[in-house]
Amino acid sequence: MMIPGDSDPERSPPARADNASAAALVASPHPELSTDAPAPALARLVETARDYAARRASANTRKAYQSDWSLFERWCRRKGFDARAPSPEAVGLYLAASASGDGMPRAAVSTIERRLAAITTTYTSTGTPLPRQDRHIADVMAGIRRQHARPPRQKEALLAEDILAMIDTLPQDLRGYRDRAILLVGFAGGLRRSEITGLDCGPDQTTDSGGWVEILPEGALLTIRGKTGWRMVEIGRGTREASCPVHALETWLRLGRIAHGPVFRRLMTKNGGVGSERLDDKHVARLVKQTALKAGIRADLPEKDRAALFAGHSLRAGLASSADVDEAHVQRQLGHASAEMTRRYQRRRERFRVNLTKAAGL
Numbered sequence: 001m002m003i004p005g006d007s008d009p010e011r012s013p014p015a016r017a018d019n020a021s022a023a024a025l026v027a028s029p030h031p032e033l034s035t036d037a038p039a040p041a042l043a044r045l046v047e048t049a050r051d052y053a054a055r056r057a058s059a060n061t062r063k064a065y066q067s068d069w070s071l072f073e074r075w076c077r078r079k080g081f082d083a084r085a086p087s088p089e090a091v092g093l094y095l096a097a098s099a100s101g102d103g104m105p106r107a108a109v110s111t112i113e114r115r116l117a118a119i120t121t122t123y124t125s126t127g128t129p130l131p132r133q134d135r136h137i138a139d140v141m142a143g144i145r146r147q148h149a150r151p152p153r154q155k156e157a158l159l160a161e162d163i164l165a166m167i168d169t170l171p172q173d174l175r176g177y178r179d180r181a182i183l184l185v186g187f188a189g190g191l192r193r194s195e196i197t198g199l200d201c202g203p204d205q206t207t208d209s210g211g212w213v214e215i216l217p218e219g220a221l222l223t224i225r226g227k228t229g230w231r232m233v234e235i236g237r238g239t240r241e242a243s244c245p246v247h248a249l250e251t252w253l254r255l256g257r258i259a260h261g262p263v264f265r266r267l268m269t270k271n272g273g274v275g276s277e278r279l280d281d282k283h284v285a286r287l288v289k290q291t292a293l294k295a296g297i298r299a300d301l302p303e304k305d306r307a308a309l310f311a312g313h314s315l316r317a318g319l320a321s322s323a324d325v326d327e328a329h330v331q332r333q334l335g336h337a338s339a340e341m342t343r344r345y346q347r348r349r350e351r352f353r354v355n356l357t358k359a360a361g362l
Contacts, residue, residue, distance in 0.1 A: 068118035193312030
């Protein structure tokens with residue numbers, strides 16, 4: 001990738017970190033590689049390498065990093081720094097500006113850490129690594145964490161009775177059947193929102209697939225490509241059709257006439273039919289929030305506080321908190337690498353379940 005230099009970032013396209021590795025490969029071929037290969041064959045191989053390089057991170061990560069780099073580049077231009085040359089001093093000042101809100105909106109610590117990762121990745125991809133452990137970066141970042149870091153704000157776990165109340169708010173139309181399947185499958189599978197919308201009807205059907213579903217007599221078997229690699233997710237049939245995630249999925253696929261490609265799709269605005277475009281994962285977050293509010297969940301809190309409680313992650317945390325089974329089964333379903341991570345998800349069910357005060361004799 002070539003980092004833009006003197007061109008105006010507002011008029012030229014932003015730097016693309018996802019093609020950086022491939023561009024570096026083309027610009028500086030390995031000296032031991034033979035150049036006897038025919039030009040068309042070599043060009044195809046270069047294109048293949050570029051495609052693999054672009055897929056080294058998820059689409060959401062690439063989009064976020066591209067936006068972060070563009071923001072850093074514009075800041076450098078305003079301050080008179082050259083973004084093409086990795087400068088620990090400049091990066092340290094940029095991090096300080098992000099944390100203090102000096103000339104730009106104040107950012108959370110997690111956002112600042114992601115911006116630093118985007119900058120580091122971009123420089124590394126161009127063959128000019130940024131010394132991240134330099135004191136101008138490491139010391140500033142340590143001070144930002146110490147002064148501004150807050151405990152993680154976990155989303156509210158939605159339990160089974162909450163999900164039932166939420167699906168009761170949905171209409172009996174195509175949109176309602178689709179959203180009902182999203183909530184039930186996402187909850188029963190303990191899925192991330194991107195894992196829900198990334199599902200296809202079968203393997204190798206789309207280039208942006210995150211997995212596929214196979215419906216069996218006993219339930220639905222999902223093959224998911226998650227953060228920790230591929231995993232199998234089993235969703236058994238429920239005790240009744242109204243709450244069965246597999247039945248909801250079958251109903252949506254049948255009424256939507258979907259047999260190939262993305263499972264969860266956008267609806268066409270003109271005729272209300274089912275389109276071919278994959279649903280954006282942000283829809284899951286909006287759906288959870290809207291239906292949770294409509295169902296009156298946590299009505300003891302003010303409206304603004306309730307709205308901040310719920311998101312797509314509430315489904316995943318809800319399964320971990322609701323399923324009264326051996327912890328190892330929950331850990332496997334959620335794809336966690338450690339039992340400790342699974343315990344972080346077991347919120348409302350685990351809270352004060354073990355009373356060490358009484359156990360100690362008080």
